[in-house]
Amino acid sequence: MENRRVVITGLGGICGAGNNVAEIVDFVEANKSAVKRMAGWENYTGMRSYVGAPAKLINEKNIPRQARRSMGRMSIFAVQAAEEALQNAGILKSDFHHGRGAVIIGSTMGGAESLNQVFETMLPHHDLNKLTSMQFFQCVSHTAALNVAQYFGANGYVMATSAACASGLQALGEGYNLIRSGDQDFALCGGAEELHPTVTGSFDILYATSAKYNDNPCATPRPFDRDRDGLVCGEGAGILLLESYERAMARNAKIYGEILGYHTCASGLHISQSSKESVARCMGEALRKSGVAKEKIDYVNAHATATLHGDIEEAQAIHDLLGAAVPVSSLKGYFGHTLGASGAIELILTLMMMQKSTIYPTRNLENVDEQCAGINHVTQKTGKMLNTILKNCFAFGGINASMVIAGV
Amino acid sequence: MTDDDIRRMVNEVFIESFEIEPAKIKPEANIFMDLGLDSLDVVDLVVALQNKFNVKIRSDERVRDIRTLADLQNFIIALRNEGAFTQNG
Numbered sequence: 001m002e003n004r005r006v007v008i009t010g011l012g013g014i015c016g017a018g019n020n021v022a023e024i025v026d027f028v029e030a031n032k033s034a035v036k037r038m039a040g041w042e043n044y045t046g047m048r049s050y051v052g053a054p055a056k057l058i059n060e061k062n063i064p065r066q067a068r069r070s071m072g073r074m075s076i077f078a079v080q081a082a083e084e085a086l087q088n089a090g091i092l093k094s095d096f097h098h099g100r101g102a103v104i105i106g107s108t109m110g111g112a113e114s115l116n117q118v119f120e121t122m123l124p125h126h127d128l129n130k131l132t133s134m135q136f137f138q139c140v141s142h143t144a145a146l147n148v149a150q151y152f153g154a155n156g157y158v159m160a161t162s163a164a165c166a167s168g169l170q171a172l173g174e175g176y177n178l179i180r181s182g183d184q185d186f187a188l189c190g191g192a193e194e195l196h197p198t199v200t201g202s203f204d205i206l207y208a209t210s211a212k213y214n215d216n217p218c219a220t221p222r223p224f225d226r227d228r229d230g231l232v233c234g235e236g237a238g239i240l241l242l243e244s245y246e247r248a249m250a251r252n253a254k255i256y257g258e259i260l261g262y263h264t265c266a267s268g269l270h271i272s273q274s275s276k277e278s279v280a281r282c283m284g285e286a287l288r289k290s291g292v293a294k295e296k297i298d299y300v301n302a303h304a305t306a307t308l309h310g311d312i313e314e315a316q317a318i319h320d321l322l323g324a325a326v327p328v329s330s331l332k333g334y335f336g337h338t339l340g341a342s343g344a345i346e347l348i349l350t351l352m353m354m355q356k357s358t359i360y361p362t363r364n365l366e367n368v369d370e371q372c373a374g375i376n377h378v379t380q381k382t383g384k385m386l387n388t389i390l391k392n393c394f395a396f397g398g399i400n401a402s403m404v405i406a407g408v
Numbered sequence: 409m410t411d412d413d414i415r416r417m418v419n420e421v422f423i424e425s426f427e428i429e430p431a432k433i434k435p436e437a438n439i440f441m442d443l444g445l446d447s448l449d450v451v452d453l454v455v456a457l458q459n460k461f462n463v464k465i466r467s468d469e470r471v472r473d474i475r476t477l478a479d480l481q482n483f484i485i486a487l488r489n490e491g492a493f494t495q496n497g
Contacts, residue, residue: 061427065426065427066444066446066449069448069449069452129455129458129464129466130455130458130459131455132451132452132455133448133451133452134448134452
């Protein structure tokens with residue numbers, strides 16, 4: 001089996017902070033928040049959290065109707081981000097027509113808005129007559145992967161890694177493995193998700209959402225902060241183009257970074273809570289596979305969603321494995337937790353940090369919770385050469401994913 | 409509902425649900441060749457018409473013979489004449 005080098009050559013992203021990577025970077029550099037009070041959410045009986053980080057759906061009619069008809073909101077985000085990534089990489093849709101290019105895009109679920117519309121239409125009389133054919137394609141779990149692959153005419157591997165908040169990073173990991181092994185030469189990888197009151201509601205039922213800042217939305221989420229009270233859902237898509245190092249060099253592509261190591265594992269312990277032992281194990285395995293010494297990690301982009309439990313487990317795992325010196329920040333204070341898209345969108349921003357030799361701080365981190373102390377929290381924009389970084393994602397089911405990336 | 413009302417409402421379905429340019433909306437236009445609908449669109453066309461006219465169409469065999477916009481308008485007019493608009497869609 002081959003063991004090819006895998007590099008990242010294209011980036012595309014949409015979230016509450018902007019409709020392309022440049023806009024998102026500018027937004028984060030300006031320390032803005034995309035979190036808003038969401039109109040109408042108080043109509044959901046029992047909902048505690050009324051805040052979310054919506055993205056703008058724009059220019060969707062640039063996608064021809066017959067391609068767009070099967071796309072819900074999330075798939076449109078994914079297609080637009082994928083188009084940006086391809087353009088950024090300087091490759092064509094036609095490159096995907098020879099069976100050598102993969103499309104691997106994950107999400108927590110199918111289109112939430114479409115799923116809700118289907119059930120509101122069908123119930124309570126169980127009447128199928130009013131359902132459209134296209135609603136099905138918008139609802140299926142692999143809707144983002146399906147639609148991006150169809151839009152580009154991709155006929156290589158098409159997969160959807162559904163693992164909640166680890167979906168995007170698992171997609172990147174699968175793309176990395178396929179290219180490394182020689183099964184594919186390049187891959188569009190990432191994640192997508194859409195914001196809907198029922199998505200927030202599913203976390204709200206578990207008391208995992210932020211509910212104390214409904215009248216001050218920009219003050220939440222607060223990763224690692226003493227006054228954090230839970231996550232804020234966002235939406236969007238993050239898509240990266242991975243390719244073999246040889247292919248990238250042959251066409252003189254700009255390389256954002258090389259994937260040196262990837263690992264995913266579960267804790268096997270609890271359906272919703274992470275455990276610091278399994279988090280540390282995941283990071284440790286990614287590092288071991290990368291061949292990079294712990295001391296060489298210049299920055300950790302944390303998952304840290306501002307849940308009471310999760311932030312503590314991650315902070316302590318980072319401390320136990322990497323010590324107190326490596327800078328750590330979470331990006332969720334700017335645009336919320338984009339769930340299936342989070343690993344990809346946050347990795348894109350981390351790669352941009354590497355380009356700019358700048359670490360973006362954890363927004364809303366004003367007083368570090370003492371149980372999250374013992375690591376180097378970045379609370380101001382900081383200039384630093386970043387050659388090697390570690391990205392974490394942790395999901396329901398105790399599913400962990402970590403990736404090590406270095407500049408080339 | 410007059411015949412002209414029905415024709416106008418059918419045209420509205422094509423413009424609103426299928427983003428067809430109004431200039432292409434002509435009675436002789438072939439739904440598939442001229443207006444660009446395919447077999448998957450026909451499923452959604454039926455649902456849109458059922459919602460627009462509050463009438464059941466899905467299991468009506470005559471749908472299969474429809475080719476032009478005029479065919480479709482005449483079909484809906486026939487349904488009205490048969491008293492079908494009094495049923496729930």
